[in-house]
């Protein structure tokens with residue numbers, strides 16, 4: 217009695233390693249052995265299937281290359297991506313910055329594979345679009361491309377994998393094991409009058425197991441089956457199979473490796489185009505329908521062969537299973553077995569086909585291919601040629617069926633996916649080509665403005681620098697000239713008018729002291745006037761330098777506040793301290809002026825003599841001699857004494873009264889002399905001018921710096937744009953090529969005819 221119904225899914229999934237590692241092609245364009253491709257040995261569907269498989273693998277390879285190229289381009293040149301559709305509630309704000317790399321919203325709806333999920337998080341689509349950086353889109357796209365490449369590789373592995381699994385199921389005792397043995401032309405699985413198969417038995421080519429015929433029994437609750445890991449299964453010989461399969465509560469399933477007795481083009485287990493592994497399932501009862509249905513649904517099951525006994529027809533459990541399978545991807549191939557036991561064969565056929573028509577009208581439509589009446593037990597003996605022929609027919613149909621289902625389950629999805637991804641690539645290439653062309657045009661437009669502007673700036677810098685130099689020279693010259701003139705003038709005229717009040721002979725010294733101070737002050741004042749003049753001239757100079765800055769640099773030129781009062785604010789040069797002139801006795805008397813007063817000569821002479829100093833022969837002494845010669849010697853002798861007395865008195869009186877005039881004259885003369893020795897006028901004018909030049913130097917330097925910065929900035933912008941221009945040119949070319957390539961690939965893939973001649977329809 218069978219007791220397999222409770223095999224858990226987890227154990228069933230242990231089946232996922234088919235042990236077909238070796239049958240998976242290493243390269244993508246694995247060609248078949250010559251014998252397989254030989255038309256005499258290989259059927260048309262086989263050849264067509266193989267050609268499609270190879271071609272599809274090649275297109276997958278090319279598409280993967282193209283995608284990788286796009287991915288690397290996207291890392292250097294973030295690709296544009298169509299923006300998400302905007303709702304009316306979220307209109308675009310014209311003030312928002314340009315949408316980063318998102319174009320024509322409509323296209324977003326059309327993407328198949330490379331569609332980015334831009335509606336992440338709580339942001340509304342339009343908010344998100346604007347918050348996304350170019351690089352975010354690029355990295356989202358990068359992820360999508362990686363996924364797609366990965367999927368394509370899996371698809372390629374899948375189509376390169378020629379193995380197919382055929383699950384043989386059906387009612388208890390319908391002859392499933394006998395049917396499997398017939399397919400193998402070898403008694404491998406135990407056959408019995410009583411229900412005997414209690415677990416799933418997968419029959420595989422021994423070449424998958426280093427050509428060793430043996431049984432790998434996978435324990436219940438064991439780890440997943442791995443042929444290379446002996447701990448995942450127990451090994452038995454083929455002879456022991458019956459013991460494991462019949463009464464078993466230890467194993468969930470067995471893998472049976474057997475030598476193929478047939479030549480390559482006849483072999484069902486391995487012919488290179490479609491290598492079939494046969495799985496003998498336990499007979500169905502109501503409890504096990506579910507388990508077997510789950511098994512049938514598994515990824516690697518390509519076809520389900522349903523064995524029904526010609527004597528029993530479809531039982532309730534069979535009907536339920538077929539009904540369920542009709543809604544699953546499993547395709548059903550029906551084998552009506554034990555046909556030898558039927559006497560009225562025509563009636564049996566009619567009744568069964570009627571039932572098939574009810575269970576699956578589409579299978580009924582194609583019943584010649586899909587429903588076979590055979591006697592499996594007669595095949596291995598091979599005596600009854602009619603029965604053998606029937607079975608041969610079944611086998612050919614089964615192989616066609618498996619091939620077609622493979623084309624449908626493996627090649628077709630690969631083709632569809634390729635077409636989708638290539639269509640997306642074409643769209644993206646087109647969008648990006650247009651966008652990059654537009655970007656390039658915009659960039660070139662910008663460059664055509666920036667370049668002359670830059671050249672203008674460079675030229676302006678020279679002009680402005682000359683202008684500033686000129687302004688500094690002009691201002692300095694004006695200030696120097698003014699100062700020189702002003703100070704010289706002042707010095708020349710310090711004794712022009714009485715500056716200090718004269719309070720009489722007794723305060724003559726104070727008078728002299730004050731006069732000296734007043735004179736020095738007046739000179740000092742003239743210097744101060746020059747400094748003030750220099751300040752104002754500097755203000756003028758700075759204003760014109762600033763005006764140049766604003767005119768040429770606009771906002772980039774930052775004005776600095778200039779405070780003219782800070783000029784010449786360092787400790788002032790104190791003239792009175794540097795003048796060594798001391799007032800002495802002779803500063804009070806100006807002898808050079810005596811000749812102006814007639815008759816006073818003598819007095820002065822006396823006074824001069826009395827002063828103990830003899831001043832050189834002067835004009836008034838000459839006059840005296842002339843007067844005495846007119847008077848005659850006697851008169852002279854008489855008059856000489858009183859005259860001398862009078863003259864002396866008059867001279868003394870004159871000298872005393874001349875003090876207020878003599879002091880300024882004498883002091884002025886002395887001061888002038890000293891100032892001249894100090895080169896006072898020049899050194900002061902130069903000091904003032906130097907300060908002016910120094911102060912003007914600041915805004916001049918600032919302006920030069922600002923110009924430099926501005927030009928450097930312009931230069932950088934220009935260089936950056938030139939760089940982007942070059943990249944854009946590359947991108948335009950790249951996307952043009954990508955568009956052509958994607959289109960060529962797509963056309964190539966579209967031409968692949970996977971369906972071929974009239975197709976076999978299933979459930």
Ligand SMILES: Nc1nc2c(ncn2[C@@H]2O[C@H](COP(=O)(O)OP(=O)(O)OP(=O)(O)O)[C@@H](O)[C@H]2O)c(=O)[nH]1
Pocket residue numbers: 387388389390391392393394395406407408409410411412413414497498499500553554555556557590591592593594
């Ligand atoms: N006459 C006749 N007997 C057959 C045929 N096929 C199988 N049998 C016999 O039917 C019995 C059951 O065959 P099995 O192959 O064990 O049946 P099964 O469906 O595998 O049985 P379970 O797996 O136990 O459900 C055996 O005695 C076979 O010899 C056939 O075509 N004609």
